[in-house]
């Protein structure tokens with residue numbers, strides 16, 4: 001994997017770059033649609049590529065390991081082959097999902113034992129196994145096995161947690177560097193900075209992660225319920241330490257405003273379930289603010305979702321029709337709302353990139369931040 005920089009914003013830490021993987025190039029800043037179990041819910045791979053030009057999607061070790069399982073994925077020749085997606089894929093390592101999904105789990109030095117949220121079966125994820133699983137899935141970018149420090153947590157817990165995440169990272173690097181890709185194309189491992197909302201712990205973790213000298217770096221343990229100001233403060237501290245010449249990935253972030261503010265702090269890559277999950281509940285993100293399409297006010301508004309959009313669905317779907325579909329829990333409602341939100345997120349980061357290259361990002365970002373939170 002390679003990373004090159006095309007432009008830096010003169011008034012912020014925003015930058016425009018290009019990540020080059022075995023499955024193609026990704027212009028940054030970029031948003032990565034979440035495709036947890038091998039599908040971006042309600043959107044077909046053709047739409048992802050041709051209607052919204054998604055450059056990279058996420059998969060998830062925890063879910064894919066449980067279903068369809070490693071045997072099927074290996075027989076298919078890896079996740080790209082299995083789902084019919086020939087662009088880049090990034091997989092999270094499973095630690096976070098065990099923490100957020102599995103009821104019964106135990107965190108020990110060796111790893112995390114948990115019971116499947118599907119059938120209650122018992123499993124053990126170790127740093128080594130998380131690497132082996134991601135080799136079998138075959139994502140271009142894979143994540144270290146970390147402990148996402150819960151929020152809130154006391155300083156002592158956070159300090160112990162980063163020490164274990166750092167020990168697990170060394171085990172991930174040892175295993176990853178001593179194994180080969182299974183399907184003939186290169187994979188890269190990103191380590192993850194933790195430290196909760198404690199500045200000194202974030203500095204310590206960022207310095208350790210940077211010292212591992214991997215091809216890219218991620219920031220975890222944010223977007224877990226902390227106030228936005230805390231998220232921005234920690235991101236700023238960490239971005240000032242992570243090397244400029246490597247891509248920076250802020251995990252699980254966020255709202256459109258969060259994304260613009262974190263681009264200004266030097267983040268290149270984002271993922272979040274918000275555009276897909278909230279779409280299914282009728283929450284639409286637009287360039288003028290947020291629409292709750294279930295609101296009665298849209299009942300007889302026959303104007304298109306977004307007349308300025310280049311997304312076909314935005315032009316041919318009225319607000320009234322989408323309200324009817326979502327209200328009636330029709331599958332088409334989830335499909336159109338999800339496609340709209342993902343198209344908007346990808347439009348937003350593409351606009352950000354163009355403004356960075358034109359040297360106009362800072363003013364544009366401040367104007368957008370004032371608009372994007374509006375309730376329409």
Ligand SMILES: Cc1cccc2c(=O)nc(N)[nH]c12
Nearest residue numbers: 093096148220221222251252
């Ligand atoms: C997906 C996600 C969101 C938010 C935080 C995290 C994190 O800290 N670690 C991992 N592995 N994943 C995360």
